[in-house]
Amino acid sequence: MARILVIGGGIAGTAVALGLHKGGHDVAVFEAHPDTAEDLGAFLTLATNGMRALAQLDATDTVAAVGFPLISLRLLDSQGAEVTRAPLAGAGDPALRYRCLRRGELNAALQAETVRRGVPLRHGTRLVSVADGPDGVTAHFSDGTTATGDLLIGADGLNSTVRRLTVAPTTQPRYAGQRVYYGYTDGDVAAEGTGAITMVRGTEAAFGYAVSPAGETYWFARVLGDPLPAGGPDHGTAAERRDELLPLLRKDAAPAADIVAACADRVMVTNATEMPLGIPWHTGRVLLVGDAAHAASPATGQGASMALEDAVVLAKALRDTPDPRSAFARYEQHRRPRVELNITVSGAISRGTHTPSRTGSTAPGASREDDTLIRQLDWETPLVEERDPEA
Ligand SMILES: Cc1cc2nc3c(=O)[nH]c(=O)nc-3n(C[C@H](O)[C@H](O)[C@H](O)COP(=O)(O)OP(=O)(O)OC[C@H]3O[C@@H](n4cnc5c(N)ncnc54)[C@H](O)[C@@H]3O)c2cc1C
Incomplete structure (x- = not known):
């Protein structure tokens, strides 16, 4: 020992x-x-591989008490048309299902x-x-x-x-070339329901969202460009961050802009960074x-x-x-x-x-x-x- x-x-x-x-x-x-x-x-x-590791640490139940499961993935194009919908790996096993937290x-x-x-x-x-x-x-x-x-x-x-x-x-x-915005919007703005994660291949942003069982939309947007001057959470107010992002999303017909526009005050941003x-x-x-x-x-x-x-x-x-x-x-x-x-x-x-x-x-x-x-x-x-x- x-x-x-x-x-x-x-x-x-x-x-x-x-x-x-x-x-x-x-x-x-x-x-x-x-x-x-x-x-x-x-x-x-947490993807299936992370859930598998958690199970080996005997911590599945600990994590099952927070967040919500995801069982399918939808991919939309910039016009909002569904390109594909597929079950996520591990969907059939409650211990290995993807989990959003x-x-x-x-x-x-x-x-x-x-x-x-x-x-x-x-x-x-x-x-x-x-x-x-x-x-x-x-x-x-x-x-x-x-x-x-x-x-x-x-x-x-x-x-x-x-x-x-x-x-x-x-x-x-080092900076990996993208800013990542993320936030929480009250309500199921896209009327998607829970259990799916939806990815949107937008013109200017890669956007993703999932709706919690409590009816809150968790979303993120990845945008190519220079690193944030203030390096992350200190960059602007939530409203300024939202207004910076919205014009990029409004170029597309997909639900991204509506979800972000409805987000009052919980918009964060960070630099994508890697070793x-x-x-x-x-x-x-x-x-x-x-x-x-x-x-x-x-x-x-x-x-x-x-x-x-x-x-x-x-x-x-x-x-x-x-x-x-x-x-x-x-x-x-x-x-x-x-x-x-x-x-x-x-x-x-x-x-x-x-x-x-x-x-x-x-x-x-x-x-x-x-x-x-x-x-x-x-x-x-x-x-x-x-x-x-x-x-
Ligand atoms: C926007 C964003 C989205 C992400 N999305 C995903 C995702 O969907 N799926 C996924 O798997 N991962 C995601 N990640 C990555 C994931 O959050 C990290 O890989 C993970 O949290 C790393 O965990 P860690 O414990 O190594 O580091 P951290 O979570 O950073 O923890 C480090 C800890 O060390 C403490 N610490 C720091 N310095 C000291 C010190 N000197 N002394 C004592 N303690 C100290 C800190 O307070 C902190 O608690 C995302 C990351 C970002 C930024």
Whole structure:
């Protein structure tokens, strides 16, 4: 049993804590934010692969209590005509169905589950420095406290302090070519009903929406262009953001403009951002997971699902490989090809150089899961060395 410090109590950090706890380790989570931050951020979709990972962490029920399921995907052209309608992967299995959730709600549910299982999770604890040594790794926090463990997992997101202090000090996330607007509109403006996610290939924006059982329309719009001057949520007021977006949507006959026009005050915007490929993920006793290692632009909608996959594979790697540094290498061998393919495909969609398939299966292996992934995620199956397909 190792003593493992997890920096960041977001989706990756809490999932890693659940996985490592299941693997019998002594885990503690340190989160900078003073509370569960339920109000923060957009909504997201957990795909079948993310739901499969959650099931391996025994957390399906935790997440089933928030958000709502999606069972089909509709694709509309810019005139509002239906191009295709297809069931989403996992639609027949309640545990594997796509799920649409507010990011903060998912985070809060995973934090509550982490605490319920007896894993200490300290809010208001911001990592400021790390000392890695032969006998252990010590984290120093802004409140003057410290914690020492055998291993330290950096799950502190896109602008990771762990990454800057240890593994890749000069690496910076980069803009992926799109601004992403998202919001919540009261009512089912498009009279679509719940259970479907609708994607619109607009002239100026890729638009998507889903209606919750409570009759609220969750929507997003991805727009090519320069990065936001103020870098995200601080950019303008909600009304200014809406008025910036509406003229782009009004060029089309699809329902996008009506949905956004009816949105009073909950319009947010952020830059689509990604990590460069090939950055180091570990050094000594420290490993990066989630967005800290492999943030992708949101186009494939896979960031949270990939973080959940990380958690299962890391827990299995540490379980099945006695030496932690070899376990980190084994983890990387399994994860890097998959997450970097997602960064590449998602970035190409964001930059307009790749068009998603008609079924909406945008990340390779994401909605149509392959046997390798199912084996990697299955808790009972050992994490074997992947054979080189060229060998
Ligand atoms: C607009 C948008 C839409 C998206 N849509 C989807 C989608 O549909 N599907 C999907 O799967 N993904 C989506 N994503 C991506 C998804 O939200 C992220 O990939 C996911 O949240 C990553 O989780 P994480 O835990 O790695 O990072 P984060 O969620 O950023 O969590 C990092 C945590 O670390 C904490 N932290 C930071 N610094 C420190 C420090 N120094 N000390 C201690 N704690 C610290 C933070 O407070 C935070 O709680 C979207 C992202 C965006 C921006």
